[in-house]
Amino acid sequence: MEIRSLQRSDYDVLIPQINDWWGGRDMAGMLPKLFFNHFKDTSFIVEEDEEIVGFLIGFLSQDKSDEAYIHFVGVHPDYRKKNIGKILYDNFLNKVKMADRKVIRCITSPVNKTSIAFHQKMGFVIEQGDKTVDGVAVKSNYDGVGNDRVLFKKKIE
Numbered sequence: 001m002e003i004r005s006l007q008r009s010d011y012d013v014l015i016p017q018i019n020d021w022w023g024g025r026d027m028a029g030m031l032p033k034l035f036f037n038h039f040k041d042t043s044f045i046v047e048e049d050e051e052i053v054g055f056l057i058g059f060l061s062q063d064k065s066d067e068a069y070i071h072f073v074g075v076h077p078d079y080r081k082k083n084i085g086k087i088l089y090d091n092f093l094n095k096v097k098m099a100d101r102k103v104i105r106c107i108t109s110p111v112n113k114t115s116i117a118f119h120q121k122m123g124f125v126i127e128q129g130d131k132t133v134d135g136v137a138v139k140s141n142y143d144g145v146g147n148d149r150v151l152f153k154k155k156i157e
């Protein structure tokens with residue numbers, strides 16, 4: 001398995017696949033090409049036999065000089081629970097540490113129980129919400145009306 005920085009050409013390979021990776025949810029629209037043009041240095045690809053099996057799209061916050069943000073992480077369904085997500089997060093963590101960032105944030109949908117479990121394993125805490133869904137604090141309408149989100153935060157030691 002190899003890990004490398006994102007390349008522009010990865011867009012054409014990943015976009016046709018990612019809705020399947022998310023169990024049929026429409027996710028491709030949340031990953032426009034701009035991420036492949038402007039965030040390559042803080043985004044990563046994992047490959048096995050030259051096939052993409054995982055990716056992370058992240059960036060350094062423009063507004064908050066001590067923060068970084070993970071927009072997307074995905075691992076091919078056949079390659080889950082093999083530490084690929086952890087490897088991607090560790091690489092991002094090392095990158096943002098070098099930029100002297102102190103906090104990483106990300107969000108997920110309350111229905112995404114896998115993502116919630118994964119982020120908690122990765123040391124993220126769930127921020128206060130305004131309601132609770134299945135025991136998890138959720139911020140209502142965070143991404144627009146009807147789009148509740150779980151907000152994660154990890155302090156970098």
Ligand SMILES: CC(C)(COP(=O)(O)OP(=O)(O)OC[C@H]1O[C@@H](n2cnc3c(N)ncnc32)[C@H](O)[C@@H]1OP(=O)(O)O)[C@@H](O)C(=O)NCCC(=O)NCCS
Pocket residue numbers: 021022071072073074075076079080081082083084085086087108112113114115117118119121122
């Ligand atoms: C979430 C996701 C990226 C995790 O990737 P992964 O490579 O399978 O995760 P890892 O193997 O690195 O697991 C890291 C830790 O999370 C835990 N974990 C991973 N999936 C889990 C699950 N479904 N339930 C509970 N814990 C889980 C692992 O057990 C491991 O914990 P450990 O270190 O104590 O053993 C992957 O399931 C995925 O791509 N899901 C679909 C896309 C998605 O929802 N992305 C997140 C929102 S953007």
